Amino acid sequence: MLAGHDCLLHGLEEGPARVPVRRWAEDADTGDRLLLSQCRGPTLDIGCGPGRMTQALAVRGVPALGIDIAPTAVALARARGATALVRDVFGPLPGEGRWRCALLADGNIGIGGDPLKLLLRVRSLLCADGVVVVDLAPPGTHSGRCIVRLEHAGCRSQPFRWGIVAADTLHTLAEAAALEVLSVHDHAGRWFAQLQRPADGG
Numbered sequence: 523m524l525a526g527h528d529c530l531l532h533g534l535e536e537g538p539a540r541v542p543v544r545r546w547a548e549d550a551d552t553g554d555r556l557l558l559s560q561c562r563g564p565t566l567d568i569g570c571g572p573g574r575m576t577q578a579l580a581v582r583g584v585p586a587l588g589i590d591i592a593p594t595a596v597a598l599a600r601a602r603g604a605t606a607l608v609r610d611v612f613g614p615l616p617g618e619g620r621w622r623c624a625l626l627a628d629g630n631i632g633i634g635g636d637p638l639k640l641l642l643r644v645r646s647l648l649c650a651d652g653v654v655v656v657d658l659a660p661p662g663t664h665s666g667r668c669i670v671r672l673e674h675a676g677c678r679s680q681p682f683r684w685g686i687v688a689a690d691t692l693h694t695l696a697e698a699a700a701l702e703v704l705s706v707h708d709h710a711g712r713w714f715a716q717l718q719r720p721a722d723g724g
C-alpha cells in the first residue's frame with residue numbers, strides 16, 4: 523500500500539478517510555520544508571515511509587536516518603537516496619540517547635496508538651536538550667486512540683493501533699512525558715510543534 527497506490531483508512535473518522543500515499547511518494551512540499559527547517563543536527567525520521575523527509579534533510583546537509591517497520595517503505599526510501607533501516611521505533615535503534623532531533627511527521631505521533639508511550643520512547647532516544655519535531659491534528663480535533671485498517675483494491679490490512687493528538691492537548695501530553703513545549707504554530711492548516719528534552723535530564 524505504501525508503493526504509491528490510493529488507499530483508504532477505516533476507523534479514524536466516521537467514514538473511510540483517504541490516505542495521502544501519493545504525497546508520501548512525492549518530494550517534500552512547502553509545509554514539509556517548514557517542518558524540516560526545525561530539524562537541526564543528526565535527525566531520526568521515525569516512520570519515514572517512502573523517505574521524502576529523510577531525503578530532503580540529507581539534501582539540506584542534515585545527517586538523517588529514516589526508520590520504518592515496513593520493508594516496502596524502506597526500499598522506497600533507499601531508492602530515492604535516503605539512508606533508512608527497517609526498524610520498530612520500540613525496538614533497538616542505532617544511536618539511542620544521542621539523537622539531536624527526532625521527527626514525527628505527518629501524524630506519526632499516532633504510531634502505536636499510545637502517544638505518551640511513544641513520546642517517552644522518543645525522549646529516551648534524544649541527547650540532553652534534544653528536540654522532537656512533530657505535526658499534530660488541528661485544535662479541537664478529538665484526541666484519542668483508535669484501531670484502524672488500511673484498504674486498497676478491496677483488500678484490508680490487519681487492524682493496527684493509531685493515536686491522534688490535537689495541538690491544543692499537546693501541553694498536557696508533553697508534561698506527562700517530561701518534555702518542554704518550545705513552539706506550536708500553524709502553517710496552512712498544518713500544526714507543527716517542537717518539544718525539548720530538558721538539558722538537566724529532567
Ligand SMILES: C[S@@+](CC[C@H](N)C(=O)[O-])C[C@H]1O[C@@H](n2cnc3c(N)ncnc32)[C@H](O)[C@@H]1O
Nearest residue numbers: 546569570571590591592595610611627628633
Ligand atoms: C503516516 S506514514 C509515514 C509518512 C512519512 N513520515 C511522510 O511524511 O512521508 C506512517 C509510517 O509509520 C510506519 N510505522 C508504523 N508503526 C511503526 C513502528 N512501530 N516503528 C516504525 N515505523 C512505524 C508505517 O509503516 C508508515 O510508513
